[in-house]
Amino acid sequence: MLKDNFNDLLSFMVVARERSFTRAAAQLGVSQSALSHAMRNLEARLDMRLLTRTTRSVAPTEAGEQLFMRLSPHLLEIEQELTALRDMRDKPAGNIRITAGEHAMAAVLWPVLKPFMAQYPDIHVEVTVDNGLTDIVDGRFDAGVRLGEQIAKDMIAVRIAPDMRMVVVGSADYYARFGVPDTPEQLANHRCINMRLPTLGGLYAWEFEKDGRELRVRVDGQLTLNNLPQRIDAAVAGLGLAYVPEDTVQDAIADGRLVPVLQDWSPYFDGYHLYYPSRRQHTTAFSLLVDALRQK
Numbered sequence: 001m002l003k004d005n006f007n008d009l010l011s012f013m014v015v016a017r018e019r020s021f022t023r024a025a026a027q028l029g030v031s032q033s034a035l036s037h038a039m040r041n042l043e044a045r046l047d048m049r050l051l052t053r054t055t056r057s058v059a060p061t062e063a064g065e066q067l068f069m070r071l072s073p074h075l076l077e078i079e080q081e082l083t084a085l086r087d088m089r090d091k092p093a094g095n096i097r098i099t100a101g102e103h104a105m106a107a108v109l110w111p112v113l114k115p116f117m118a119q120y121p122d123i124h125v126e127v128t129v130d131n132g133l134t135d136i137v138d139g140r141f142d143a144g145v146r147l148g149e150q151i152a153k154d155m156i157a158v159r160i161a162p163d164m165r166m167v168v169v170g171s172a173d174y175y176a177r178f179g180v181p182d183t184p185e186q187l188a189n190h191r192c193i194n195m196r197l198p199t200l201g202g203l204y205a206w207e208f209e210k211d212g213r214e215l216r217v218r219v220d221g222q223l224t225l226n227n228l229p230q231r232i233d234a235a236v237a238g239l240g241l242a243y244v245p246e247d248t249v250q251d252a253i254a255d256g257r258l259v260p261v262l263q264d265w266s267p268y269f270d271g272y273h274l275y276y277p278s279r280r281q282h283t284t285a286f287s288l289l290v291d292a293l294r295q296k
Contacts, residue, residue: 008042016060016068093122094285099134100145108161123285132198148270160293161272167246169258173238184208184217191240192219193231206243208265
């Protein structure tokens with residue numbers, strides 16, 4: 001009886017967290033029908049409804065939410081203790097979940113992960129690439145990667161990249177047809193390649209600063225692209241001006257495919273940091289990854 005209750009309670013926690021039988025079943029490695037049957041059995045043994053089911057979603061009832069909140073700290077403690085035991089093995093092992101933006105993943109995280117994974121084959125890393133400001137606690141991530149200015153004060157932040165800056169670039173052909181902007185305000189008269197913000201859904205306003213004067217310019221153009229490589233490719237093709245991290249276009253600038261402008265309006269700012277909750281108990285695997293990123 002105790003074993004059945006414990007297994008079904010663990011399954012309930014995943015369903016309540018994911019709010020989906022489909023996702024929960026995939027994580028648990030069972031069929032949806034078996035998971036649904038287990039939840040009905042648990043509710044029957046407890047003699048109370050824990051989940052509200054519809055054709056499209058599942059959510060905890062008031063009793064289910066109360067059970068979820070009470071069990072979560074205890075299960076987390078058990079998970080941490082088991083992880084600590086695994087860390088006593090000769091080979092570091094464990095699971096690490098990280099969220100990072102597209103540029104941070106390509107420029108900072110991925111170059112470190114490739115040799116790290118080869119060195120520690122028993123450490124499993126899951127990276128979710130998301131340009132939104134993901135809540136790592138709510139998303140149950142071990143850590144995230146953001147620019148220093150975007151990290152909440154209650155988080156521990158470890159610098160893993162130098163300062164960086166954004167640059168406006170376009171092709172020589174584009175400048176020949178439409179001219180060269182001398183000030184950020186003149187971008188309003190140019191074809192610019194926009195990016196839509198994933199958090200609020202609005203278009204990103206290009207940010208500039210010079211001699212203590214800050215400007216946010218809302219640009220317009222034929223294209224709106226969220227994918228960084230495509231924005232760069234569109235600029236190379238002469239479809240408009242792009243505002244991108246400088247390191248991503250260094251080669252294109254060096255060989256003349258792109259030409260930067262307004263560089264005196266593009267100051268450096270705080271680079272990428274790995275951040276994580278201060279209260280989190282660190283595993284050996286996580287500490288090794290932090291050290292690898294810090295060394296880079």
